[in-house]
Structures are given as structure tokens and as C-alpha cells.
Amino acid sequence: MPNRLSSRRIRTTSILKALSALPLLLALGACSRPPPAEALLADARRFSAQGDPKAAIIQLKNIVQQQPDHVTARLMLGQMYLDTGDMASAEKELRRARELGAQADLVQPGLGKALLSQSQFQRLLDEFPAQGASAEALALRGQALLYLGRPDEARSMFERALQLKPGLSDATLGLAKQALIGAQPDKAGQLLEQAIAQNPDNVDALRLKGDLQLAAHEPAAARKSYERILDIKPNNVQARLDLANLAIQQDRLDDARQQIKLARKAQPKNLMISYSQALLDFREKRYKSALEQVQQVLRVAPEHMPSVLLAGAVSVLTGSDTRAEQYLTQFLQANPEHPYATKLLATVTLRSGKRDDALNIMRAALKGTPNDADLLALAGEAEMQAHNFAQSAAYFEKASELKPERSELRLGHGFSRLQMGDSPKAIAELERAAQGGGGAERAGTLLVLSHMRDKQLDKALSVVDAMIAKGDSAMLQNLQNGPVCITEN
Template identity: 60%
Template sequence: MPNRFRTTLSSLPLQLALACTLATSLAACSRTPPADELVADARRYRDQNNPKAAIIQLKNAVQQQPDNGAARLMLGQLYLDTGDMASAEKELRRARDLGAAPGTVLPALGRALLLQGQYQRVLDELPAESATPEALAARGHALLGLNRPDDARAQFQRALDARPGLADATLGLAKVALAANQTGQADQLADQAIAQHPDSVDSLRFKGDLQRAGNEREAARATYERILKIKPDNVQAHVDLANLDIEAGNFTKARDQIKQARKAQPNSLLIFYSQALLDFREGHYKASLDQLQQVLRAVPDHMPSVLLAGAVELALGSNIQAERHLNRFLESDPGNAYATKLLATVALRNGQADAALKLIRPLVEKTPDDVELLALAGEAEMRARHFDRAAGYFEKASQLKPDAPSLRLAHGVSRLGLGENPRAIAELEQASQADPGGGRAGVLLVLTHLRTKQFDKALEAVDAMIRTGDNPMLQNLRGRTMK
């Protein structure tokens, strides 16, 4: 045998031994810790307010041990805390099926369903007979979501009888009070819930929402920021801050908050909704609709998304789709002012003035000082050729908001319809002063002067528009006044 082969063969056992040693060491280096260690690590990360790291460890644990109910329970709770409700529901169901304690898993599952707007499923899956105080509170919140405040109050009271001081039940009674327009009592109960449990994120959020509804924006901001001090990765708090900024028109700040929320939980439906709201306010209607479709595919009954989808479709000119979404929303919240106004706008676009008035008139009786509603009512009455009623609505709207030229213009037009030329001219003059460069109000003013044979005033008005505007049509209008 040639020497080179003898040498190779003689060294083969050593090479194999080295290879085996290397393979063993690599396996040892890459070996995943046992599931129990991973769960312990996750618990440690959770206690350090690092839910992302905890979730990674738990996902590794359930990959090793798919039937580890404790790991799935903790994973579901962490998904719940970070705002990934669909994943939370999935893991909590697995934990329940694997024998997790009902007193722990069912309230968490109920909360995941609540936050997806699946109120009836909460009642179906958390039977009242065997419910813990926490589960009774979850049932109460579901009943409140189904517009059954009296039944909700009874569930919250049962929960408090069984466990006095339960923050979620106290908070539920606060929400019942708010539903009955008892804002003072709602605020008092919210403070009571926070005093009982200062770190209760839900109670703090409700308090922030009350402050926001009362136009206490800075106080609401401070409350939401307090939540982030307790739970820095709380997606809902970031979204609430983003929504505050959206309402105030601070779109750059809103984007920053959404970005922070996305870092904590990229797939949260809350983030998709908030991004849709931001896109809508910025006029990016198609982008907004894309975000909403992601929410509604996962949670078809998320009513805020249904309402926003109606507004977006209306802005896109898709009247049929807008009407479908808005009718569906109003089935769950009859008489909602915003949805009713949008649906009336759809009716007007479809040439159905009488249908619009049927929606609007009861609303005007309830909120007679809503300027937007008065303007919409005026437009509907004018389309129906009820010029006297239209003039009344526009006049009141103009009085409530005297610096709105569009309202004065509409009031002037309605007076023209009544043949009240002097009053029409007065309103059109006011409107044209706000847009002196040849806007619709100025043109209507000139035409009205011509109709009443006040040619000097018509010429004076058109010359004033020519001096301040560059609309080439004004010269044609001037030529008409000279004839």
C-alpha cells in the first residue's frame, strides 16, 4: 500500500475523533435551554418590563413543548399587555384547552375578546353561573358594549359583592355612569378605582379618556404618559397619545407615537386603526382604507373601524360602500351623531334630500347648536326647495360661527331662493369679504346686483375682485355688467 494512503488511513481515527469532538462542542454551543429555563427567563424579562424579550423566550419554550400550558398562558397574557389581541386569544385558548386554571385564563380570554369588540362571544364563553369576580366584570363590560347598561351594572355589582375593591368592576360602574351621561359620577368612580389600584392601566386609560372628552387635553396627555411609565411598551397608550395629536392636527407627533407603538408590537390592530385615522386626516384615503381592511379582515365587528371605513369610502366617492358601513355601524349605535351626519351626506349625494332630512331633523332637536349639523340641515332643506327652513338653519349656523364665509354664502343663497334680495346681498357681501379674489360668494353678489338692476353696485363689486384677484373670468363678468 502506498505510504500516502497508509498515512491517511492511520490518521483517519484521529480525524474522526476531532470531527466528533467539534460536532459535540458546536451542538453544546447551539443547544437551546430547556423549556423550564426559557419560561423562567421570560418571567424575569416580564418583571423587568421587557415583554418583547419575554415573548421570544416563551415562543421558544412552546416550540420545544407545545403542550406547556403555563408557557402559553404567560404568552397570551403578554400578547394581551402589548396589544396583539388576536395572538393573545389564540394562546389563551390553547392554555385553557391544556388545563390552565379557569379563574386565571378565562378573564384574560374575556379581555382579549372585549378588546376585539366580540362582546357576545365573551358572554358565550364566560358563563355567569361559574364566573369568578374577574369574569363577572368581563361579562359586565361585554353587556355594556351590547348597549345593555342595566344588565352590565348587575354583573359589576355581583363582582364587587364577591370581591370588594375589584378595580375592573369599579371601572365598569364608572362606564355605566358615563353611558347615562353622569359624567361627574363616572369621574368619581374612576378616581376611586385608581386610588384602589394606582397602577391599573385600564382605570388610568378611562380617566385619560374622560379628560380627553372634557377637552382637558394636557391632563389626558399626562395620564396616558403615566401609563407608559408603568408599562413603557403599552401600545394602547402610544395609540391614545397619537390620537390626541391627530385631533390637534399635530400629525408629525402622531407619526412618532405610532412608530413607538409599532416597535413594541408591529402587528397590533390598534396600530393599523390609528394609522388609518392619521391617513384619513391627512387626506390619504386609499392608504387609510388599506389599513382598515387589515383590521376588518381580522375583526369584522370592530365598530370604530367600520365607522371610519364609512367616512373613508364617502371621501373616496364610493357611496354604496359608505352607506353599507354606516348603516352597519348605526345598527350597533343607533343615533350616533357623526355616523348619522355621514349617512345624511350620502343621501344628499344620491339626490335623496327627503331621506337626508329624515335622518337630520331628530338630531337637530337633540343638538340644536351643532354648526356642522345645522349647515347640513340647511343644505338638505335647500335641496328639497324648502328655502325658508334652509335660511333658518344657515342663519343660526352663521350666528354661532360668524367667521365662516361658507355659512354666510349658503345663507345668502337660501335667501335668494326666497326672493329676499336685500338680506341675500348682505350675507353675500359678508362672505365675499372673506374671499375678495373672486370666489363664489363675490360672483353671486355681482349676479344678484345685476338681477336687481343695481348696475353701479355690480360694477363696483367686480372691480374690487379684479383688484385683489387674478381670475380671468372676472373680466368676462365685468363685460357683462357693462352691457
């Protein structure tokens, strides 16, 4: 009996202890329970207002982890990803919000921007039909049509958007871009200022303003416009990359590296970081790395024309002629008569032995830009290979007049004159070329001059033929520093 009583007392004591600990356990459980969604949403809004998108994104992720069907959190998360440049994540969240029943007018602007930023132009047109579209959706369609090389259709979309919603800055901005493509820079500038007046904090308008200033050879003003975007949105990765690309063009490569580093820190998944890194690699002649970086972009966004052009330029300079021709043809289909791309395609076509094709490209291009020294020199090389020495000499002579400081142009002129049998003028041009030349070209020039002075014209011509047969265009070194950074989305 005593043992039974003792056991009962022990069990009773244990139960009482467990019951007495229950309030504490319940309290601890309450402390470990995550805050409710509305509290997290309030935190996210506060962090966003304070300019801390990363903290806002963390809180929003906590909400959708608790409540995967929380529409408001999905919408806001999509917008936060847009603001920080993570367009793929923005697209994912906005699509989910739409599936959960979010209103179209809340989803479409952000989703359209995400598609545009990923160069998914045709996909945007497929998903945003013009029939019954809102003004904002029509403006998005116009943007996509612009990038697909259909400016007249784009203008129609922008005009329809403004009829539905007068003063819509995105539509006015689209008309400015369309005017710029149509070679109406004054009209483009007027429309751009109108778009900025309609919405002074429109970062797309400020970016286009910077691009226009850059095209007008006002890099300091362009830099201020890009920096103004960072004043409005300190975490805007695209503004960082625009500043990096500008620094690359100005050979401020350390500044470019710093901007790319800041962009990568803010948004490591942003695809356009790879493009800017490729530009930097290209300028530093690290062509293998440049091609790897730009191909990362093209795998996701095959219609991103700046990357297509850069891939073509790298391929030309690394001797991958077939691949270069494919890239450059694709680019020129979307951007006909683009001078830099035309020169590159002419170079690779000529080097591939397609002399007649190269001549056709260059003759057509020279009608529009008759005073382009690089193009004239390429045409001179092609005519020399075709044994049209008089025409070759004429091209090189004009190129030399335009750029008298470039010895390779005098070299081409001298060689052409030599082939024509005009020894006095050939010697004069070759001597002037030798004064400023360098490396193998200078040595070859001096050798030709030596043979000519010894009246050994056959030997001089043999050296010329050997130099031409190398197939390395005299323009390649000049083209490798060409303006490959063209306006992006």
C-alpha cells in the same frame, strides 16, 4: 503475514483513536444541548421583570418548542403577548394553555381581554356564560355587553361581580364606563377615581381617565394620563396609539407619525396601528390609503365601531354614497344620535337625492342638539332643495348667528332669501359671504350679486340653482376635520 499484522494494527489504532475522542464528542454534545425548560423559564421571568418582553418571549418560545405541553410557559407567553399588544397571539397561547388543563381563573382574564381587544364581543359572551361565572368573568361579560350597546345588562354584570368580589377594580371601572354612556359624567368620574384607588396601576382605568379628560377638553391632562401608562408599562402599544390619536386631533402630525412608528416597532402585528394610521391618512386627505388601512381592521374586527365610523367618513368624502350609508347606519345602530355620524349620514342621504329621509334625520337630531351649526346648515340645504325657502332661511340664519365667521352659512342664508324674493336681505348676506368666501363659491356669489344689481333675478336664480345642483354640501370641508377619533376598547 506481515501485511495481516499491519492491517490489524491500523484497525486497532483507529478504534483507540475513536474511543479517545468519544469524551470530547460527548462534551461537545452536552455544550450544544439547549438549557432545560426550568432554566429558560427563570430567564423569561427575569427578562420580564427587567422590562424586556421581547427577550422573555424568545425564551418562552424556546420552552414550548422543546415541550409543546408546558402549561406554565404557554400561560406566561399569552400574558407577554397581552402586555405587548399582540392580541391574536395572546388568544392562541391562552387557548392552548386551557386545552392543556390550565385553571380557568388563570386563563379567563387574559383570554377575555384578548377577545375584547379584537372586538370579538359576541364571541366572548358565548364562551363566558354567566351561569356560575367568577367575578372576573362577569366583569368581562359586562365589558362586552357595553360595546354591544346593552348598558343595562352590562351594569347588572358589574354589580354581580362586585357582590362576588368587593373592590374588583375592573367591575368598578365597568360601572364608570356605563355611567359615562348614560350621560352621567360626574358619577363616571367618581367611579373612575374609585377604580384607580383600588388599583393605581390599572392601565385600563388610566386610559379611561385620559379619554374623559379629552372629552372635557383637557388634552394636556389626557396626554399625562396616557404617558403615565407608559411609565407603568413602557411597551404598552395602546398608550402609544392614544398619544398618536391625540396628536392627530391637535394637528401635531409629526408627533403622531413618531408615536405610530414606535408602536409599529414594538408590535408590528397590532391591528390598532392600522386604525391610527388610517386616522393620520384621513387628516392628511390621503383617503385611498385611509380606507385601505381601516379595511384591514374591519376584516378582522368588523364590530370595531371607530373603524366603522372612519370608513363611513372616508366614503362620504370620496363620493361612495352607498358604502357610506351602510357604514354609517351600522355605526348609528350601535351609537344612536352620535352627532358626527348623524351629520355624515344626513349629508350622504341628501346628496343621494333622498331629501325626505335627510330631513327626517336632521329634524330628529336637531331636537337633541338645536344649536349645532353644521346640522342647521344641512337642514337649511335640505329645506332649500324642498323649496321650503322660509324654513331654509331660518336654519341658515340661526347657524350664521352661532358661527358668524363662516361665510358659507351666510351664503346659504342669502340664497334662501333670494329664493323668497327678499332681495335687500339676500344682497346684504351675499355681500358679507363674498367678503370671506373663496374659490368657486365666492365667484358664484359675486355673479349672483352682479345679476341682482342689474335686476336680472332670473339669471341670479339660475346661478343659485346650478350651485345647489352640484350636490357638494357646504359642510363637507368642515366635516372632514370632524371628531372621528372616538373612544376604543
